[in-house]
Amino acid sequence: MQAIIGKKGVGKTKEGDSLTPRGTYLLGTSFGWGTKPAGVRYPFRIATKFDYWVDYPKSKDYNKWVHTTGNPQHIWKSYERLTHPLYKYAVVIRYIDAPIIAGGGSAIFLHIKKETTRYTLGCVAISEKNLVKVMRWLNPKTKPIIKIEG
Incomplete structure (x- = not known):
């Protein structure tokens, strides 16, 4: 299955570098x-208009999913809306989340790519059809991984 990665390739070192993390x-x-999707056994969380992934390094919420009904522009200087069209379906890639390293890169997901998508800003993207296949394949009884090289 074809996947696309960050605009500048692989080798993430900091927030906003347009690189996908290697590892x-x-x-x-x-x-x-x-x-x-039917047949998905893996944990699935519904994203609403009140759900964000914080990518502002100076926030205590950095590299976390946050649910808030407040105005996100008054809370963080930078964030991802989890209702983005490419996040119809996605899987979190657990990059620097244990421990979180402020400024090291955040919001790294396996998400949908459209036919016109040529690169991501650090994520890995595949077609919606293939992403749903992957989600159905993921087994919640194992510890699934993704290996990114380049």
């Missing part, structure tokens, strides 16, 4: 604003 990482929860 082997555990996969976290799957999520999306779409209905959980």
Whole structure:
């Protein structure tokens, strides 16, 4: 299956460098604003208009999913809306989350790519059809990983 990566390739070193991290990482929860696909046994969390992934390094919420009904522009200088069209379905790539390293890179997901998508800003992207196949394949009784090389 074809995947695309960061605009500048592989080798993430800091927030905003447009690189996908090199290495082997555990996969976290799957999520999306779409209905959980039939046959998915892996944990799936519904994203709402009140869900964000914080990518502002100076925030205590850095590299975390946060649910808030407040105005996100008044809380953080930078964040991802988890209702983004490419996040209809996604899986968290657990990059620098234990421990979190402020400024090291955040919001790294396996998410949907459209036919016109040529690169990501650090994530890994595959077609929606293939992503749903992966989500159905993921086994919650194991500790699935993704290995990123390049």
